[in-house]
Structure formats: C-alpha cells, structure tokens
Amino acid sequence: MHEASIAQNLLTIALEKAKEYKANTITFIRVKVGEFTGVNQAALEFAFDNFSKGTIAEKTSLKIISSPLLGECRKCNKIFEIKKDNFICSKCHSLEIDIISGEDLYIEDIEIE
Numbered sequence: 001m002h003e004a005s006i007a008q009n010l011l012t013i014a015l016e017k018a019k020e021y022k023a024n025t026i027t028f029i030r031v032k033v034g035e036f037t038g039v040n041q042a043a044l045e046f047a048f049d050n051f052s053k054g055t056i057a058e059k060t061s062l063k064i065i066s067s068p069l070l071g072e073c074r075k076c077n078k079i080f081e082i083k084k085d086n087f088i089c090s091k092c093h094s095l096e097i098d099i100i101s102g103e104d105l106y107i108e109d110i111e112i113e
C-alpha cells in the first residue's frame with residue numbers, strides 16, 4: 001500500500017509547521033482519513049513511527065480519525081453515507097452522485113511545544 005509515502009508526507013508537513021513556529025517538539029497530530037482512501041491505519045501509524053525517529057516528531061501521538069464516504073445526490077440534494085460501494089441515492093435512487101467526503105486525507109490539527 002501507499003501508507004509509507006503518506007506517512008512521509010504527513011511528517012514533512014508537520015515538521016515544516018513546527019519549524020514555522022520554532023517549536024521544540026510535536027506532541028500531537030490528528031489526521032482525518034477518508035474511508036474510501038483505503039489507507040490501513042495500523043500501517044500508517046507504523047510507518048509514521050519509523051520515519052519520525054530522530055526528529056522532533058519522535059514522541060508525537062498520531063491520532064487517526066476515519067471519516068465516512070458521503071455522497072450528495074444531484075437530483076434531490078440528499079446527503080447520505082455510501083456503504084459498500086453502493087453509489088445510489090438512498091432517497092430517490094438516482095445514480096448521479098457527487099462524492100463530498102471520504103476520499104481525502106489531511107492533517108486536521110497539530111500541537112507543538
């Protein structure tokens with residue numbers, strides 16, 4: 001999987017932020033991971049631990065929050081959770097769905113000291 005490169009990216013962003021604020025250590029990072037990204041959380045944590053060794057993020061506690069895949073119907077505007085790749089509106093059964101959440105992965109919060 002691509003967890004290693006994601007972990008590397010997260011670390012780079014966090015370290016840049018810390019540098020910007022002249023922080024000595026990064027204590028906490030909260031990451032939002034969309035269900036549909038297919039990211040394995042344990043693998044992501046493991047990779048992050050590995051990469052952060054020897055950096056100021058070494059002791060960071062990484063909190064991963066999984067966000068569900070949400071779709072919005074183009075016909076009736078209903079917002080609903082898409083389960084098991086069932087891309088169909090739960091109200092009007094339209095197949096014209098926009099994905100509005102669940103495909104993304106980003107840092108939601110960083111705490112530094």
Ligand SMILES: [Zn+2]
Binds near residue numbers: 077090091093
């Ligand atoms: Zn609909």
